[in-house]
Amino acid sequence: MFSKLSRLAAAAAVATVLAAGPAVAQTKMIVNNDTGSVSLKGQTWEHFKQLVEERLGDEVTVELHHGGALYSQKTMLQAVQLGAIHAIAPVVGVFTGTFPKLAVLTLPFLLTTPTAIEAAMNDEAISAELFDDLREQGVEPVAVWLNGPRNVGRKGQPVLTPADMKGVKIRVPGGSNYVEAFRAVGANVITMDWGEVPTALQQGVIDAVEPTPNAWLSSRLFEIADHITDTGYIYDFYIVGLNKAWWDGLSPNVREELQTIMDETTKWNWENTDRVNAEAEEKMMAEGATIHKLTDEQRSQWKEAMRPVWDKLGRSLIGDEVMERLIEIGEQNG
Numbered sequence: 001m002f003s004k005l006s007r008l009a010a011a012a013a014v015a016t017v018l019a020a021g022p023a024v025a026q027t028k029m030i031v032n033n034d035t036g037s038v039s040l041k042g043q044t045w046e047h048f049k050q051l052v053e054e055r056l057g058d059e060v061t062v063e064l065h066h067g068g069a070l071y072s073q074k075t076m077l078q079a080v081q082l083g084a085i086h087a088i089a090p091v092v093g094v095f096t097g098t099f100p101k102l103a104v105l106t107l108p109f110l111l112t113t114p115t116a117i118e119a120a121m122n123d124e125a126i127s128a129e130l131f132d133d134l135r136e137q138g139v140e141p142v143a144v145w146l147n148g149p150r151n152v153g154r155k156g157q158p159v160l161t162p163a164d165m166k167g168v169k170i171r172v173p174g175g176s177n178y179v180e181a182f183r184a185v186g187a188n189v190i191t192m193d194w195g196e197v198p199t200a201l202q203q204g205v206i207d208a209v210e211p212t213p214n215a216w217l218s219s220r221l222f223e224i225a226d227h228i229t230d231t232g233y234i235y236d237f238y239i240v241g242l243n244k245a246w247w248d249g250l251s252p253n254v255r256e257e258l259q260t261i262m263d264e265t266t267k268w269n270w271e272n273t274d275r276v277n278a279e280a281e282e283k284m285m286a287e288g289a290t291i292h293k294l295t296d297e298q299r300s301q302w303k304e305a306m307r308p309v310w311d312k313l314g315r316s317l318i319g320d321e322v323m324e325r326l327i328e329i330g331e332q333n334g
Helices: 004-020 041-060 075-082 099-106 113-122 124-136 176-183 195-205 213-219 244-247 250-287 296-306 310-332
Strands: 027-030 061-065 139-149 152-154 167-173 188-191 227-229 234-241 291-294
Touching: 004 124, 004 244, 027 041, 027 075, 027 250, 041 061, 041 139, 041 213, 041 291, 075 139, 075 234, 099 176, 099 234, 099 310, 113 124, 113 139, 113 234, 113 310, 124 139, 139 244, 139 250, 167 176, 167 195, 176 188, 176 310, 195 213, 213 250, 213 296, 234 244
Parallel strands: 027 061, 167 188, 227 291
Antiparallel strands: 139 234, 152 227
């Protein structure tokens, strides 16, 4: 269900390989995970690795490196394009420096539920508009994994309205969607690699952060920024991207089995995202963090303040027709 696009691409790749003659199977799959092993994405990659070991044994060896041990968020995309590694799964914003159109998938308050994200991914016009560029530049998108709602938090005081963000130094991932969303509410926006965030927050280089609950917990950021607000301004997700030359060079049988395993891993991720994030919030509150819920009026203020980003990064990048389709999907699946 979540890999309609990747299955079509895999079928095309199989046909190309068969036409060209036997391919040499690659047995090592090097994965760079930019988050920790206990994060939701870390757990998802570990699930994938376990299934590969169970079904493919020595035929495919997964080398899984957590915490950006090989490449940072700023360098991992280029590394997979060049073939230095074979697999990454960054948030959408990491792709947008090279593939700016992808920013429309995580515009603030646009696709705010998993069902909305699924509908957008399965829309043929949207998929063709956004993902063909990746393949042309050496990246094969094979899955979408959920991360969760991005929530704003800072030390000592809550952030409840857009006015509370004025002048606040907030770290966001590299990506125009995140940057412009907080510029729209008057924040002082700073981009930095995820691994630098805890020290920056501790030292006052930044005042606030906006990750998902599972990332708040796994990074222990809630120990510093102890007031977290369920803004959910973006329901964040990851795009699993593989080095296309490596993927196309696998034997058809191995590639088909890896895609099957990826599909099952994706299903596991989607089924467990809400649970993992809910448990993260419970654990943080038990350890002293305060989780604030927005009123309907406060949420409306956030939506109104950030909605101009739709025009700035949406219509200007993909045009009115595709943007209207995304808006329709968001409204139908909110």
